[in-house]
Amino acid sequence: MSRRVLAVDDSATVRSSLKLVLQKAGYEPVLAADGEEALFRVQESREKFHLIITDLNMPKMNGIELIKTVRLLPGYRFTPILMLTTESQAEKKMEGKKAGATGWIVKPFTPGQLISVIQKILR
Amino acid sequence: MLGYLACFISGLVLGTAAVSLVSRKKKPLQEPPPPTPIPEVEESARKQEDVKALEEFFLTVRNVAEIVEKVLEETLVEIRGSTEKWIEAVEQMVEGTQGGIAQLKTTITAIVSREEEETDDLLDKSRKSATQIVDTSRAAVSRFTECSDQFLGIIQELRESRFRDFKLQVEKVLRQSNILALNAGIEAARLGAAGRGLGVIAREIQKLNKMVDESLDAIEDLVESLESRLQEFSETLEVTAQDSVKAIEQGERVLEDSLAELDQRVDSIASALSGVGGKLDEVAGNLGAVVEVFQYQDIVSQKLGNMQGVVRELSEVLDEALASLSRSEFANVREELLGRIQKLYTTQSERRHHEDATGQECVDEKRVGQVISELGENVELF
Numbered sequence: 001m002s003r004r005v006l007a008v009d010d011s012a013t014v015r016s017s018l019k020l021v022l023q024k025a026g027y028e029p030v031l032a033a034d035g036e037e038a039l040f041r042v043q044e045s046r047e048k049f050h051l052i053i054t055d056l057n058m059p060k061m062n063g064i065e066l067i068k069t070v071r072l073l074p075g076y077r078f079t080p081i082l083m084l085t086t087e088s089q090a091e092k093k094m095e096g097k098k099a100g101a102t103g104w105i106v107k108p109f110t111p112g113q114l115i116s117v118i119q120k121i122l123r
Numbered sequence: 124m125l126g127y128l129a130c131f132i133s134g135l136v137l138g139t140a141a142v143s144l145v146s147r148k149k150k151p152l153q154e155p156p157p158p159t160p161i162p163e164v165e166e167s168a169r170k171q172e173d174v175k176a177l178e179e180f181f182l183t184v185r186n187v188a189e190i191v192e193k194v195l196e197e198t199l200v201e202i203r204g205s206t207e208k209w210i211e212a213v214e215q216m217v218e219g220t221q222g223g224i225a226q227l228k229t230t231i232t233a234i235v236s237r238e239e240e241e242t243d244d245l246l247d248k249s250r251k252s253a254t255q256i257v258d259t260s261r262a263a264v265s266r267f268t269e270c271s272d273q274f275l276g277i278i279q280e281l282r283e284s285r286f287r288d289f290k291l292q293v294e295k296v297l298r299q300s301n302i303l304a305l306n307a308g309i310e311a312a313r314l315g316a317a318g319r320g321l322g323v324i325a326r327e328i329q330k331l332n333k334m335v336d337e338s339l340d341a342i343e344d345l346v347e348s349l350e351s352r353l354q355e356f357s358e359t360l361e362v363t364a365q366d367s368v369k370a371i372e373q374g375e376r377v378l379e380d381s382l383a384e385l386d387q388r389v390d391s392i393a394s395a396l397s398g399v400g401g402k403l404d405e406v407a408g409n410l411g412a413v414v415e416v417f418q419y420q421d422i423v424s425q426k427l428g429n430m431q432g433v434v435r436e437l438s439e440v441l442d443e444a445l446a447s448l449s450r451s452e453f454a455n456v457r458e459e460l461l462g463r464i465q466k467l468y469t470t471q472s473e474r475r476h477h478e479d480a481t482g483q484e485c486v487d488e489k490r491v492g493q494v495i496s497e498l499g500e501n502v503e504l505f
Contacts, residue, residue: 093491106501108418
């Protein structure tokens, strides 16, 4: 059974890119355009997501708030969550770490790089 | 308006409206009263202070314009680079696919003209494999045209929405700062030696405004030409995709007709079909190019949005300065404005340009997590 990955980004093009990369690598991607939609996807899903990849700056609910909320849901305390963003400020990374992020990737990324990170943290 | 501003700045620099300045100079009651200044000395000091406030104000405007100009310049390179990569990938695909179609047609013609024996089992096996290739090819054509449409959509969105709003905002600021720079220039000339610094800054702002204006025009021209090039390209792609579908369908028909014939024929068609489908699939699945291009378009769009925020902040400051026309509006603007715009950046390069233009420390990229060399410098694991 393929592993389910929730990819959250307000940019439609980044969502498309993530979908292409994840599908090609054999994962099952589910997409959301902001934190609120992501939270809805997590709550409505019967099966747990194996990984969440989220952008930082998004409307409605940003990536940090999403991580904080998801961490409180049953079964998501240790689920890997990757931040995928253009932000590289130490202060923001620290916020992400405190909120419970597993890793931080600064855009632009290459497909191979993303898949290597995923394989490493899901190993 | 210009005359009014000139009068204002003139009055301002001469210190006729410096109420706040007077109140700031009040001393505690315990201290002995200060000696009465000689009027000429007091006026000269006030004049110098006013000129300094104006200089700092204009320096701030110049710094912000520099940041916007640098980010625009970078944006131009990013749009051009990512689009060229995309076009190059697609050109290779079109060339390859056209070659593949020609090869497929030749194969079909050659096969139809031959007669050979048949073997049911092998035919069935080959049919299955060829049908699979036909399906894959169709899916590839559809995925590829989807990617292409999406790319054109991004460029159109960039031009019609994001860039148009940004341009309007920048044009407003250019008008405002040009008026101020012009008046500051007049005032600097009146002040003679005391206004030399102010005059230099005012001229630099006008120069920089011109550069920002030129960058805007260059981006607009580039985006427009890219759009028309992509439109033409899209038409070529449409024809290539249609040709591919036609060739695939023709191959499929011959394949059906060949079912009563030898598997070798089926295999040859299947192999030629695979060539066309494979080429299409190669580009549709050329994740490196697609993902990279899509990300750059996203980053460009984000930067234009951030710069729009920066320009909006600057515009508000200029509005206040033009409306209230008091010296206090010019003083202490720098720290407040630069502090506000720092919060608008989301990329490393924007912070670098801010640091270069203002001399203020803005980039803080210390490691927080662990960097694993094989994953790349842009990845940190916590």
